[in-house]
Amino acid sequence: MNILVIGSGGREHALAWQCAKDDKVQHIYVAPGNAGTALEPKCQNVILDNVSGASEHSAVIEFCQSNAIDIVIVGPEAPLVTGIIDACREAGIQAWGPTAYCAQLEGSKTFAKEFMAQNKIPTAAYQGFTEVSNAKAYVDKQGAPIVIKADGLAAGKGVIVAETIEQAHAAIDDMLADNKFGDAGSRVVIEQFLRGEEASFICMVDGENILPMATSQDHKRAFEGDTGPNTGGMGAYSPAPVVTTAVHDKVMAQVIQPVVDAMKAAGHPYTGFLYAGLMIDNNGNPSVIEFNCRFGDPETQPILMRLQSSMVDLVVQGLAGKLPSEANWDSRPALGIVIASKGYPETSSKGDVIAGLPEIHAKDSNHGRSSNITDTDDNSLAAVKVFHAGTTFAHGKQSDNVDADVVVGNDKEIVTDGGRVLCVTAMADSISEALQTALVVTGAISFDGAQYRRDIGHHAITRESI
Numbered sequence: 001m002n003i004l005v006i007g008s009g010g011r012e013h014a015l016a017w018q019c020a021k022d023d024k025v026q027h028i029y030v031a032p033g034n035a036g037t038a039l040e041p042k043c044q045n046v047i048l049d050n051v052s053g054a055s056e057h058s059a060v061i062e063f064c065q066s067n068a069i070d071i072v073i074v075g076p077e078a079p080l081v082t083g084i085i086d087a088c089r090e091a092g093i094q095a096w097g098p099t100a101y102c103a104q105l106e107g108s109k110t111f112a113k114e115f116m117a118q119n120k121i122p123t124a125a126y127q128g129f130t131e132v133s134n135a136k137a138y139v140d141k142q143g144a145p146i147v148i149k150a151d152g153l154a155a156g157k158g159v160i161v162a163e164t165i166e167q168a169h170a171a172i173d174d175m176l177a178d179n180k181f182g183d184a185g186s187r188v189v190i191e192q193f194l195r196g197e198e199a200s201f202i203c204m205v206d207g208e209n210i211l212p213m214a215t216s217q218d219h220k221r222a223f224e225g226d227t228g229p230n231t232g233g234m235g236a237y238s239p240a241p242v243v244t245t246a247v248h249d250k251v252m253a254q255v256i257q258p259v260v261d262a263m264k265a266a267g268h269p270y271t272g273f274l275y276a277g278l279m280i281d282n283n284g285n286p287s288v289i290e291f292n293c294r295f296g297d298p299e300t301q302p303i304l305m306r307l308q309s310s311m312v313d314l315v316v317q318g319l320a321g322k323l324p325s326e327a328n329w330d331s332r333p334a335l336g337i338v339i340a341s342k343g344y345p346e347t348s349s350k351g352d353v354i355a356g357l358p359e360i361h362a363k364d365s366n367h368g369r370s371s372n373i374t375d376t377d378d379n380s381l382a383a384v385k386v387f388h389a390g391t392t393f394a395h396g397k398q399s400d401n402v403d404a405d406v407v408v409g410n411d412k413e414i415v416t417d418g419g420r421v422l423c424v425t426a427m428a429d430s431i432s433e434a435l436q437t438a439l440v441v442t443g444a445i446s447f448d449g450a451q452y453r454r455d456i457g458h459h460a461i462t463r464e465s466i
């Protein structure tokens, strides 16, 4: 079986790594991938035109047809929002993800908010604006704290949690008047500030059946103590103890099932990963902060580290409308620390040489583990895997077309190539142990301007110590 994974982040590295474990899988192409996916056994990076964003997906379709691709797994939201699944289906290619219609749940906050109101899904009160003066008047009336969001896709950064009226006004000016978020910010959604603890609730959906993934929690803020600007996510762990069985049941009944039912009733059955970003209040009641139409990043990394079922089997079952209601998980928790490059999230730095990376298994030696840091996927006591995101090779290409060899070998320096660079993920007997293990490996990795949080999992660790 041959698989094409679309995307270049840690999520895609984790998806490819999981799929590679299945003996049925011969080859995994990752478009465009990163240095980590280039080095992963069975994996090869390819560059395809128009993958992320453009509505025309002919390069993907042609590639699938000429390389006997059995399944396409789409990682990021941009190609989903522009209809890559619709295009693949029309061409008779099996592709895992939601259609463009369903992906509006992530692609437009206004669509998501109206959908939640129509289907009585709990979420913060809100109003949408295109005019600066109306938006500011609304903020003045509501008071602070208040949340200002760019309507379109902004890679997790188009959200300002304003502590004061002045900050809210400044965010409105940035988005509506100064166009700081481009088209994504030409309309803003202003939302009631929700209190509680966040959790990520991610499912696989086949139009009808729902398979919840293990629960997780992400850390969106850049700095320790959950301070600083919002990012795409600085670390995550699974499971999230805040999602008790009672909370889990409420989320399924009040959030996930209504989405699946409403999409089906609208003639657009939801397929693919469905991600509800939740705020759980003190009484265990969930409110939806956002929907994503994909797996989370970095949540995928710890979640998939725990997955014992075959990812490939689950996707095949999902494509056939036969998802099971449960998957098998390692009972041990897993935790991932994101190492970001200089300037993230405002900017990012490319070309900084990364030192101290554990050696990834070279293609020709599936289980070579010669470094003193173990980059492993077996069930040793504390398993560690360094998933790559914004990385590339300093000299030499990591991919070009399918016939080209990828670069493998230690003589090729790996350098930063984006904001979030790596996600060091560890699985251990407790969250605190997973954090300590991940910190040791993270501390051995260095590059100019590297930044990471040392407090990933702090909510769960506080609970563990009670």
Ligand code: AMP
Binding pocket: 124, 147, 149, 156, 157, 159, 161, 191, 192, 193, 194, 195, 198, 220, 230, 277, 289, 290
């Ligand atoms: P979003 O991109 O909508 O998920 O927002 C990014 C982050 O901003 C969330 O993960 C929360 O930490 C925070 N946030 C968004 N909306 C709200 C809200 N209504 N109340 C409190 N925090 C929020």
Ligand code: GLY
Binding pocket: 156, 218, 232, 233, 292, 295, 296, 297, 298, 299
């Ligand atoms: N980690 C948050 C997201 O994937 O949107």
